Amino acid sequence: MAPKLDGFFSQVDSMSEHFISRLRAAVAIPSVSSEAERRPEVVRMGQFLVTELKALGADVEARPLGKQPGKEHLELPPVIVARYGNDKKKRTILVYGHYDVQPAGKEDGWATEPFELTVDDKGRMFGRGSTDDKGPVLGWLNAIEAHQKIGLDFPVNLLMCFEGMEEYGSEGLDDFIKEEADKYFKDVDAICISDNYWLGTEKPCLTYGLRGCSYYSVEISGPGQDLHSGVFGGTAQEPMTDLVRMLATLVDTNGKIQIPGIADLVAPLTEEEKSIYRDIAFTMDSFHESLGSQTTIFPDKESTLMGRWRYPSLSIHGIEGAFSQPGAKTVIPAKVIGKFSIRTVPNMEPRDVDKLVFKFLDDEFKKLGSKNTLKASLQHDGKWWVASPNHWNFSAAGKAVERVWGVKPDLTREGGSIPVTLTFEQATGKNVLLLPMGSSTDAAHSINEKLDKKNYIEGVKLLGAYLHYVAEEEMVDA
Ligand SMILES: C[C@H](N)C(=O)N[C@@H](Cc1c[nH]cn1)C(=O)O
Ligand SMILES: [Zn+2]
Numbered sequence: 001m002a003p004k005l006d007g008f009f010s011q012v013d014s015m016s017e018h019f020i021s022r023l024r025a026a027v028a029i030p031s032v033s034s035e036a037e038r039r040p041e042v043v044r045m046g047q048f049l050v051t052e053l054k055a056l057g058a059d060v061e062a063r064p065l066g067k068q069p070g071k072e073h074l075e076l077p078p079v080i081v082a083r084y085g086n087d088k089k090k091r092t093i094l095v096y097g098h099y100d101v102q103p104a105g106k107e108d109g110w111a112t113e114p115f116e117l118t119v120d121d122k123g124r125m126f127g128r129g130s131t132d133d134k135g136p137v138l139g140w141l142n143a144i145e146a147h148q149k150i151g152l153d154f155p156v157n158l159l160m161c162f163e164g165m166e167e168y169g170s171e172g173l174d175d176f177i178k179e180e181a182d183k184y185f186k187d188v189d190a191i192c193i194s195d196n197y198w199l200g201t202e203k204p205c206l207t208y209g210l211r212g213c214s215y216y217s218v219e220i221s222g223p224g225q226d227l228h229s230g231v232f233g234g235t236a237q238e239p240m241t242d243l244v245r246m247l248a249t250l251v252d253t254n255g256k257i258q259i260p261g262i263a264d265l266v267a268p269l270t271e272e273e274k275s276i277y278r279d280i281a282f283t284m285d286s287f288h289e290s291l292g293s294q295t296t297i298f299p300d301k302e303s304t305l306m307g308r309w310r311y312p313s314l315s316i317h318g319i320e321g322a323f324s325q326p327g328a329k330t331v332i333p334a335k336v337i338g339k340f341s342i343r344t345v346p347n348m349e350p351r352d353v354d355k356l357v358f359k360f361l362d363d364e365f366k367k368l369g370s371k372n373t374l375k376a377s378l379q380h381d382g383k384w385w386v387a388s389p390n391h392w393n394f395s396a397a398g399k400a401v402e403r404v405w406g407v408k409p410d411l412t413r414e415g416g417s418i419p420v421t422l423t424f425e426q427a428t429g430k431n432v433l434l435l436p437m438g439s440s441t442d443a444a445h446s447i448n449e450k451l452d453k454k455n456y457i458e459g460v461k462l463l464g465a466y467l468h469y470v471a472e473e474e475m476v477d478a
């Protein structure tokens, strides 16, 4: 193993500028899945992957997913599936990632153009999608290419599944995975997803859990059109006033969800579970660094980790229809839509959460005594996932981390959500591992998202090494 991997690692180092150019080309495509007008760019990003994968000799297909539910004028971007290698003597590993990104605009406060990869003198590569998830997706392609360049046999059959709607709740993908479980994915031995982050900046981790996400809209309407506040203020009931009062009832300053019944759905904390948080390499200092301030709810590491991994949280994201530009417009919006989401954890069942949320919103709206109209709806959801890390898939990844980074990885859970993780696990019956490439300071979803050059290049080595160790692991699940 040692000489093989040494050669592969040197090859990756010598191709680093080429790999960065590939990421630059990908970041330049603004594949924002939540903005209808950017849908052609999402499709173009999928096409970019098709072209790159074909050039590497993979069998590639762009599978259509049909129309977007609720927005039937919009075609969903295709899921890109590819196979590299079809040798019955080798293991087959399925890797998943997403080629869509969160919205980004320079006016949000970015220091650089979000869709131009900009590398600074510390080796930080800024750009939307650099860490979430274009860098990790291209990591798999880079690993293939480095093997080809050095003439090293690829250790496994690699199946790839890259979607273009992850940041919008993975619309359409669940059905696709279920449908293909005994077709395209039938010979899969294990699954690996690189789409989350280290807990800090120094120590890599392997991740065995995710929170779920239930995303809601609450619409309040009344007047027939936007109004002049001088003419109608004090005479008409205002949707925005009702909405902010409603949103304010959902959660308190310390993150405590105010919806009755939610806390009862959460699995109780056991003594055994409590002990795992102590040994995780995580400091409040590094957390403050990635937060960019000291405004944390809890003063200590254990409560902070629990708040992020094993308890639900409710976040208010924004208000559609509200005045948000600079200046002082004196408008009364006629219809406003508040957006909030709940990150869910074991044992919260999404339908139970929905019932509690809708009842609470109805009750609170009644208390306002407003003549306006309330419409609450679930925009999308994905369930939480917690798996066993006692599996050869995790052992192989652990060895790869030790080989590339020289440390034993921490076993972590993730506060974010990757809705299809559970679907992959249930539909294929195979173990799923999350193997992150980026670090806690990468600012995914935020302004100035970045991926460190070191994490990207060592990350390519990590993904390649993981596949080599997978090929050597005994197929024992515990
Ligand atoms: C962890 C992953 N990279 C990610 O960012 N996932 C998103 C998925 C999502 C859920 N609802 C909408 N998008 C997230 O956790 O927000
Ligand atoms: Zn994301």
Ligand SMILES: [Zn+2]
Pocket (backbone or CB within 6 Å): 098, 132, 133, 166, 195
């Ligand atoms: Zn992601």
